[in-house]
Amino acid sequence: MADVTLTWPKNYNEVPKAAFTRSDLYADEIKRIFHGPEWHPIAHESELPNPGDFKTMRMAGIPLLISRDEAGVVRVFYNACSHRSNQLETAVMGNKTEFECPYHRWLFNAKGDLVGCPNPREFLPGFDKADYPLGQPRFELFYGLIFVTFSAETEPLDEFLGEAGETLRELMAGDGRLKLLGYQKVRYDSNWKGYNDNDGYHAPLLHAAFKMLNWQGGKGRQYTCTKRGHVCFESALSVASGPSVLKDKELIAFKGQDPSVGSRIVQLFPTFVSTKHLDVINLRFATPVDAETTEVHYAYFAHQDDDAEMVRHRLRQSSNLLGPCGLISMEDASIFHRIHIGSHTPGNAIFQKGVRDPGKLESEFLQNDESGNLPRWEYYRSAMGFERAEA
Amino acid sequence: MTATIPELETAIDRLLLADANALDSKDMPGWLANYAEEDQASYYCRAAENTEHNLELGFMFDDCRARLEDRVTYVNEIWAGTFQDYRTRHFVQRVSHRQVDARTVEVVSNFSVFMTPMDAGVTQVLAAGRYLDTMRLSDDGGAKLLSRRAELDTSVLPRYLVYPI
Ligand code: FES
Ligand SMILES: [Fe+2]
Secondary structure, rough: OOOOOOOOOOOOOOOOOOOHOHHHHHHHHHHHOOOOOOOOEEHHHHHOOOEEEEEEEOOEEEEEEEEEOOOOOOEEOOOOOOOOEOOOOOOOOOEEEEEEEEOOOOEEEEEOOOOOOOOOOOOOOOOOHOOOOOOOOEEEEOOOOOEEEEEOOOOOHHHHHHHHHHHHHHHHHOOOHHHHHHHHEEEEOOOHHHHHHHHOOOOOHHHHHHHHHHOOOEEEEEEEEEEOEEEEEEEOOOOOOOOOOOHHHHHHOOOOOHHHHEEEEEEEOOOOEEEEEOOEEEEEEEEEEEEEEEEEEEEEEEOOOOOOOHHHHHHHHHHOOOOOOOOHHHHHHHHHHHHHHOOOOOOOOOOOOOOOOOOOOOEEEEOOOOOOHHHHHHHHHHHHHHOOOOO | OOOHHHHHHHHHHHHHHHHHHHHHOOOHHHHHHHOOOOOOOOOEEEEEHHOOOOOOOEEEEEOOOOHHHHHHHHHHHHHOOOOOOOOEEEEEEEEEEEEEOOOEEEHHHHHHHHEEOOOOOOOOOEEEEEEEEEEEOOOOOOOEEEEEEEOOOOOEEEEOOOOOO
């Protein structure tokens, strides 16, 4: 029985706008989805390449500490002291092999063991340090991409990823041996679903750049997989030709190999988006902050085998092409905000392009179809326990 | 020409204010005109957090004059009509400077930028941080930006960016 109810339209291509705007859904989404049986990517291990490197972040409010110990092993902890849950580490990244909580001076090593605490003789009778390591959520790595889940019920990560795993591996340069270039972090005034429904790939009409740069989209495939409706794109890379309004053409140059499937996008339920476009490798770690705010950390990468010139090229391309002020994606950011505002109106958002039969869900789509989002909406509906109206 | 310290400070402040004025007026050619006519003229905007961890990636990485010119094209042509426009107000304050040679001075200044989206009309802080500038001095006592790094304390932007900071 659902804690909150929302009647879903009978047609698969219709999404009630209230799903984006009803703030009473949010607590239930956190419980059923974000703290429920889903995997959430939170970092790539190349963000902490050296022994002692760590990163902190919050996923759906839960503070996490990802650390690499002296032996090189990566672990995920709750970023909270095992005594009274004081936030343990305040830096977003750094290098430490010991974490000391300043409140009552409990000291933890990078394996999460409690290695010291003052005056334990005054504690509960029988107090044993071994009973108080840092708490840990379940986590798994996939080619270095670190996923957490806050539910014991979640299936193994491989099953969660399904066919998307292969596209994701290829997107991360085939082997996940990445090198961090840096971050662009931003908050959007959008419900997390408004962000996720509109990030990733969409038809190029929004972007005047494509026309002005004589840059046609390549031919490609869009498919969805698993019951969650993860969306994947694999397309040929097209390189702009003909006259261009840009003076620095390097911005849209392709220097990698394999243009035949040079462009890939993987969007995992609920909020993760990743893309490899031209020579940009971009993982977007996104989390809801509240019902009307989504925070996205765009992390950009090179490959460990890149020479200095290629790293430089990726740096120049990554900074200016994608993200919250990128040449071909700043407009996307404005759409997240505007969809959120516009959805405070009655009725349903009605998907059109690629919908052949509103009574059916498909799993193969054309590149520019918007119907690729529909399996994910169906999963959201069922995860929330919302009833679909009778046909 | 050797400028006296008050002359130098006047030239620096004129340039800082001219840049703030161009940005707040959305005058992109005027913004470009504050940069030196040299191929290596550059503008970077990135979170100080990245810099502190030796991560060069930024929000804007215009490392040559051609890219500065392209940024004028992004704003005035490519993006026109696709975003929620907003007003900005830049507050800039020089905090230190060091003359490198007769033609070059390094300047550090603080900035804060208020933003008012045209649709919502509610003012908020867009970003705070420091400009790390290298300025070219000309014989007539003027100054131009050879390179500017807008280093943002604001590691998480409250909004997407259209205009340079
Ligand atoms: S809360 Fe950390 S030592 Fe007490
Ligand atoms: Fe887009």
